[in-house]
Amino acid sequence: MTDTARAxxxxxxxxxxxxxxxxxxxxxxxxxxxxxxxxxxAGVSHAAPAHHFRDKAGLLTAVAVDGYRLxxxxxxxxxxxxxxxxAYVRFALAYPAHFGxxxxxxxxxxxxxxxxxxxxxxxxxxxxxxxxxxATRTGDDPVAAATAAWSLAHGFATLWQSxxxxxxxxxxxxxxxxxxxxxxxxxxxx
Amino acid sequence: MTDTARAxxxxxxxxxxxxxxxxxxxxxxxxxxxxxxxxxxAGVSHAAPAHHFRDKAGLLTAVAVDGYRLxxxxxxxxxxxxxxxxAYVRFALAYPAHFGxxxxxxxxxxxxxxxxxxxxxxxxxxxxxxxxxxATRTGDDPVAAATAAWSLAHGFATLWQSxxxxxxxxxxxxxxxxxxxxxxxxxxxx
DNA sequence: CGGCGAAACTTGTCAATGACAAGATTTGGC
DNA sequence: GCCAAATCTTGTCATTGACAAGTTTCGCCG
Numbered sequence: 001m002t003d004t005a006r007a008x009x010x011x012x013x014x015x016x017x018x019x020x021x022x023x024x025x026x027x028x029x030x031x032x033x034x035x036x037x038x039x040x041x042a043g044v045s046h047a048a049p050a051h052h053f054r055d056k057a058g059l060l061t062a063v064a065v066d067g068y069r070l071x072x073x074x075x076x077x078x079x080x081x082x083x084x085x086x087a088y089v090r091f092a093l094a095y096p097a098h099f100g101x102x103x104x105x106x107x108x109x110x111x112x113x114x115x116x117x118x119x120x121x122x123x124x125x126x127x128x129x130x131x132x133x134x135a136t137r138t139g140d141d142p143v144a145a146a147t148a149a150w151s152l153a154h155g156f157a158t159l160w161q162s163x164x165x166x167x168x169x170x171x172x173x174x175x176x177x178x179x180x181x182x183x184x185x186x187x188x189x190x
Numbered sequence: 191m192t193d194t195a196r197a198x199x200x201x202x203x204x205x206x207x208x209x210x211x212x213x214x215x216x217x218x219x220x221x222x223x224x225x226x227x228x229x230x231x232a233g234v235s236h237a238a239p240a241h242h243f244r245d246k247a248g249l250l251t252a253v254a255v256d257g258y259r260l261x262x263x264x265x266x267x268x269x270x271x272x273x274x275x276x277a278y279v280r281f282a283l284a285y286p287a288h289f290g291x292x293x294x295x296x297x298x299x300x301x302x303x304x305x306x307x308x309x310x311x312x313x314x315x316x317x318x319x320x321x322x323x324x325a326t327r328t329g330d331d332p333v334a335a336a337t338a339a340w341s342l343a344h345g346f347a348t349l350w351q352s353x354x355x356x357x358x359x360x361x362x363x364x365x366x367x368x369x370x371x372x373x374x375x376x377x378x379x380x
Numbered sequence: 381c382g383g384c385g386a387a388a389c390t391t392g393t394c395a396a397t398g399a400c401a402a403g404a405t406t407t408g409g410c
Numbered sequence: 411g412c413c414a415a416a417t418c419t420t421g422t423c424a425t426t427g428a429c430a431a432g433t434t435t436c437g438c439c440g
Binding site: 028029030031032103104105106107123127141143144145146147148150151152153154155156158159162163164165167168169177178180181182183184185 | 218219220221222293294295296297313317331333334335336337338340341342343344345346348349352353354355357358359367368370371372373374375
């Protein structure tokens with residue numbers, strides 16, 4: 001019952017397949033993902049992946065779960081609202097494969113308990129300090145502020161990945177560009 | 191061939207396939223799209239779609255082009271920055287199939303001239319009045335302001351579609367929720 | 381230490397799909 | 411009325427995801 005994966009035939013097939021999947025995802029998106037191709041890369045038979053992840057959707061579920069956990073980690077250290085946004089964007093840039101899957105529930109098993117738990121955990125960290133937010137620029141509507149903050153970070157990350165923002169930003173560092181935009185909503189602390 | 195239904199020519203197969211595709215896209219996303227299924231729905235042979243749109247990617251290119259044109263239309267009427275954002279979100283909600291394809295260049299032929307033209311046109315309308323923007327809340331960095339505005343609208347639309355924001359917003363009308371968030375960035379005109 | 385049960389992986393198969401090739405039919409221009 | 415091009419069809423192939431059933435390897439219990 002030890003949950004450290006043992007070396008059977010392959011070593012750690014689950015990890016190997018996940019890693020290969022992340023590579024493909026980051027490069028060519030979810031549409032290019034093929035279980036058989038991943039099996040080929042790992043040097044195993046075409047049905048081997050199905051034993052670790054039931055489905056293609058099951059594989060992507062695992063990716064999404066990992067993503068939400070990594071996001072939670074990234075958010076945990078952010079001191080204030082603006083830096084939380086920065087952490088969000090940094091996560092999206094550092095883990096494009098995960099990020100590209102997490103918000104596409106049609107790709108995975110959105111009802112998997114692991115998935116739901118991981119998502120809720122990261123959700124708590126995301127708009128967690130919602131009440132403890134300084135009212136400097138938030139007006140009297142904290143929900144609107146949280147919506148704005150999340151939308152801003154998510155939109156920036158998404159647009160940056162699809163390449164849309166690069167025209168606007170020139171060759172500016174993405175995190176710098178985001179900080180500039182986020183400051184309009186949440187000015188640097190006094 | 192003595193069918194009362196017209197034998198060879200469908201009338202407007204291109205439109206029929208596009209419409210069927212939009213239906214599938216809005217319901218189950220791009221992953222569920224099958225050229226053969228669309229052909230079946232239109233009552234034509236499995237290879238007929240390929241004549242109007244070379245590829246699956248070609249079909250999605252057409253969807254993206256239509257999307258950028260519709261977006262341009264939607265943006266054209268917006269008076270100020272905030273209403274432009276509202277128009278952006280309204281477009282995304284009204285045309286989820288188009289919106290879900292437009293920003294996924296891996297799905298279509300991103301180098302198609304029609305596509306590039308349509309995208310640039312809508313881009314002009316999007317951050318077009320960038321210079322003519324009142325400096326009320328924009329600081330002295332109009333690029334940051336445009337980035338923030340687009341990110342906010344895009345993020346809101348994306349998150350709303352994937353279902354993430356509904357927890358935060360409760361049963362608020364999406365456009366109302368967005369207006370509230372956008373007002374934090376671009377307050378109602380003085 | 382021996383065997384047994386389960387886990388990890390294999391081979392085999394099936395229907396669906398996208399892409400392509402080559403042919404049939406219709407339409408429109410001249 | 412005729413011919414070329416546009417439209418659609420039939421046929422085929424490799425790839426893929428999913429499933430079924432077998433085989434090897436491991437862990438563990440007695």
